[in-house]
Amino acid sequence: MDFLVADLSCNYLEFSPNYEAQNLAWVSTSMLNEERRFMNVLLFLSIFMEEFTSVNLLFRTRQRVRETILSDEPTVFQFFQQLLETQHSEDIVANVISCCSLWVSTLSSTTRSVDCVALMDLIYRSMSQSARLYLVGLDCIITLLEEGDLGLSSGRSITHLLDYHVTQLAAFSGVFSDLLTVHAQAVQNGITWNDFTQHEILSKTTLLLLTLTEKQMDHLVKRVVSPNVFDTAVHTLFHMFLLPLTTHGHYPRDECVSDLGAQIWFNLLDSPVTVQTDMEHKTDRMFLEQIQVKFLDAAFRKAQYPSNLEAFFCDWTFEEREQWYKFRAELGDTFLLAYTQKQTELWFSQLPRRLVDWVGQNDAESLWPELESVLFVLVSISEQLSEEVSRKNPASCQFVFSALDGVIGLMDHLTTVMWSPATRAANMEVLACPFVFCNAILIFIEHYVPMLCAVQSASSKNSTPLWLNHMFSFTMDWLAKSVSANTCREARTMMSVSASKALQVFVHEFPQIVNYADKIPSVLTSVICGTSLQSTTLETYTWQTVGMLVPYCPTGLFCQLVDCGLDRLASHFKTHLTESGRCNTEVMDTDIQRLLRPFLEFFRGLSKSLTTLKQCDTDSIGNATQARDYALHVLSSLTIGLSFSTDQMSRRPDCEFINQFAQILQCALPICLVRQSCCESTPVYRERKTSFLTQSVQLLTHFFSQTSELYSSLLEVSWIIVEALLMDNDCEYPSGVEFQSAQFKDGFQLLDVVLRRIDSVVVHSASLSLKCPEATILTDCGDSKSILTHPISPVLMAITAQSITDQIGAAAKFLRHVLDYKINQLEIPGCSCTQDLFCIFDHLIGCHFSPCWNLCFTVGLAGLCLPEWSTVECCIRLTQRLVLCLNQNGHKALLSTLFTSDLLFQLHACLLLILSKGALPRRLVNKYADLYSTLSTIEPDKQFSLLRSLLGLADGPTTWTNLLSSSPHHRSIHNCVLQSVSHATLAERDRFVRIVARTAVPLAVLRNSLNIFANACSCERG
Secondary structure: OHHHHHHHHHHHHHHOOOOOHHHHHHHHOOOOOHHHHHHHHHHHHHHHHHHHHHOOOOHHHHHHHHHHHHHHHHHHHHHHHHHHHHOOOHHHHHHHHHHHHHHHHHHHHHOOOOOOHHHHHHHHHHHOOOHHHHHHHHHHHHHHHHHOOOOOOOOOOHHHHHHHHHHHHHOOHHHHHHHHHHHHHHHHOOOOOOOOOOHHHHHHHHHHHHHHHHHHHHHHHHHHHOOOOOHHHHHHHHHHHHHHHHOOOOOOOOOOOHHHHHHHHHHHHHOHHHHHOOOOOHHHHHHHHHHHHHHHHHHHHHOOOOOOHHHHHHOOOHHHHHHHHHHHHHHHHHHHHHHOOHHHHHHHHOHHHHHHHHHHOOOOOOOHHHHHHHHHHHHHOHHHHHHHHHOOOHHHHHHHHHHHHHHHHHHHHHHHHHOOHHHHOOOHHHHHHHHHHHHHHHHHHHHHHHHHHHOOOHHHOOOOOHHHHHHHHHHHHHHHHHHHOOOOHHHHHHHHHHHHHHHHHHHHHOHHHHHHOOOHHHHHHHHHHHHHHOOHHHHHHHHHHHHHHHHHOOOOHHHHHHHHHHHHHHHHHHHOEOOOOOEOHHHHHHHHHHHHHHHHHHHHHHHHHHHHHHHHOOOOOOOHHHHHHHHHHHHHHHHHHHHHHHHHOOOOOOHHHHHHHHHHHHHHHHHHOOOOOOOOOOHHHHHHHHHHHHHHHHHHHHHHHHOOOOOHHHHHHHHHHHHHHOOOOOOOOOOOOOOOOHHHHHHHHHHHHHHHHHHHHHHHHHHHHHOOHHHHHHOOOOOHHHHOOOOOOHHHHHHHHHHHHHHHHHHHHHHHHHHHOEOOOOOOOOOOOOOEHHHHHHHHOOOOOOHHHHHHHHHHHHHHOOOOHHHHHHHHHHHHHHHHHHOOHHHHHHHHHHOOHHHHHHHHHHHHHHHOOOOOOHHHHHHHHHHHHHHOOOOHHHHHHHHHHHOOOOOOOOOOHHHHOOOHHHHHHHHHHHHHOOOOOHHHHHHHHHHHOOOOOOHHHHHHHHHHHHHHHHOOOO
């Protein structure tokens, strides 16, 4: 149908290519109903343009149709103008403007129309006639501005045409103000935004202003700072820009335009001309400063919480509150941008004084929305302020301490006045107010304590400032109150999360403060016990805080919290056994995941503290060794418990459960298995570590036997365990584990399990490919067993490997770890190479066919065929590392057995198929260049001959002729390669071969050659 309409349109235009305006006279004479005739023509023009835009045409056909349309474009626009001048029917005028909008959106970027100011005059004039015409006119002007500025680029200077549109739009300032007045009355009458009848007009007017600022803000600011008689109109327009942020009510329940107003303000701030105006045009800078201050005041009011918190937390929907929080965050980003400009310095400098003055009025209860908004703005600008403080800017440092004085006054007032016995008996709204207010103070503490610590003198670093003790006590008091307070759950949880974040900042910046906080364990215990009634977010930050505190607490009180968690987990394992002695797995996985979550966050927090101790060398404050010993104890207990539970499960463990435990190991193992000198490690630590590693091998082996997938986190953890088993962590270098030791055997047992799982996954994927219709060309290359022998054909892998691209990438990373690892000082009878794990593995399993090396080639080649760039990059690195490893002197004997002619054929065919597709990201071109550079070091003459044969450059029979035609499989791959490079000339192919198959070619030359060849293959000639 689309093609038929397009054909009809093309035939119509070809039949009448040179219409003049008078040729349309038949429209007004040949039919009885004049209005019906006009509507039919407008309908045809609309359908024609819609079909031209959406129909799937060849490029040349589309260009030919476009040229035909452009030749008649002046006639069409003159027809629009004629109708607007002569017709007064609202339906006709509305359809003319809508049709004009369609034509503008399609042709404006290449328009060759005559000056359209006269047409725009008629559209602007029509907009003042009715609400319907005002709406369609807004749509047309928005399209005009979005799609290419028709009327701003039609032959006149940009300044003149912009002035014209600004003058026309400024004339609607009164309409916009009236709309806002009506809306304010509706809000006062309790009418929501969706029930407000004029909300569409108000929204589209604001959208028009936003579109204008996105496209022309630089020019508009230039008009402001260039004095002329045009000042009145452009000043009026800038006042219109401000109006959306001044709407009554709260976004998004009462209005939905202030978010667009915030974007308008951001566009003004982001304009380079606005920044340059700080130093130039001092006379006209005053107007911009006034506008900026008005924007700041309006945004400040919009950022305030609704005064009726009971309605906010109870009547507003969750989606409405989320929208409001998102809008507030956008305002925060805009405040940050405004803070960087000199025009706003005075407004921001007065913020700390506003805090002090309002608290001094003893009326903070009624002013709490304004006070909370001040704190929000201070937090919003903290990022830039922190940079200034780090540069020791005196004004910024003074600003920080002034803000600190004001906040401490608020803290005292909040504690002594707003949290009184009388308040506790009040309604929910009054109770929620202190928590919302306190939440803002705690967020301020989180962002400003690091800055305050940075400006402390070096001599006072060992002491705790009074303000720090004051803030710390405030944080702990309100964290404790959040557990027992009878108020809105959302407000209480929000404040508790902020308190936990602030507590983490204290521990990070001043760990010695723990010595003065005896009640921390009891408070955290009460929070942890109550988190099931609040949120997982609070649970997350609380357990991270516990982990951060463990190295600094000499009494081990925080360890008791973790031990309680271990006891709950052990109790859970015992109580969830059915009568038959098997676990009820329907609920087991979910329950275990919930119980494991605290341990994951605990290890994350502990990792933060240990990193800080290592960087700051503050062992006098914290004990890293004891913390690691305890972490290993926790991890061992978890492993034992999970081993017991998984043994009792009657079905496979859930994949999310496996991933969660793997994440715990990923986070905990670098802490627990850190290298220690022999004098630092204790016999208890070594015994516990050995037991844990043995138990981990058993658990991971069980996981691999119960799942058919390769989880990235599980493979990463497996490698960490293998590496720990194959080296003596108590020494400074990887030394030889005894060949007959249990530790050595466990390491290779786990390595064997992982390699077999990788082999199973790729072979299964390849076997599925054999059942696909696309694999019929491979059926004659031998039996299925020979087809699935490593290295498996990349063409075969590519058929179904896209469904396991993440697993291929994870396997490539694991195999590269194995290739990179070296063992020193190990002697194995009968093994000539005892440094590479693959050689040792082949020797131990008694295999002389190097299955591990071939498995690496399978994974590497499979990844090179996939469209997922992250996987491709991993596989390129694997293949490159594999080739480099085999090219070393110790593996020269393997080259003849591994680097067979068939493998070279598979590898180069795969690379050519990828390069011929073109459109490679630059980083991948660089990686492919590295790979070719590595390949060129192995028998370059042989590869040169192969590439010439693959690309159809051989003059006669070569040594590769028999291989390329040896089976339907090889012939089909060769034909695919020839077809993919068919657009490249023989000369271009020859230049490519002579560069990539030559040794010692600079990488820049290789990258350039790859780009040229890829473009030549992907571009159609002629």
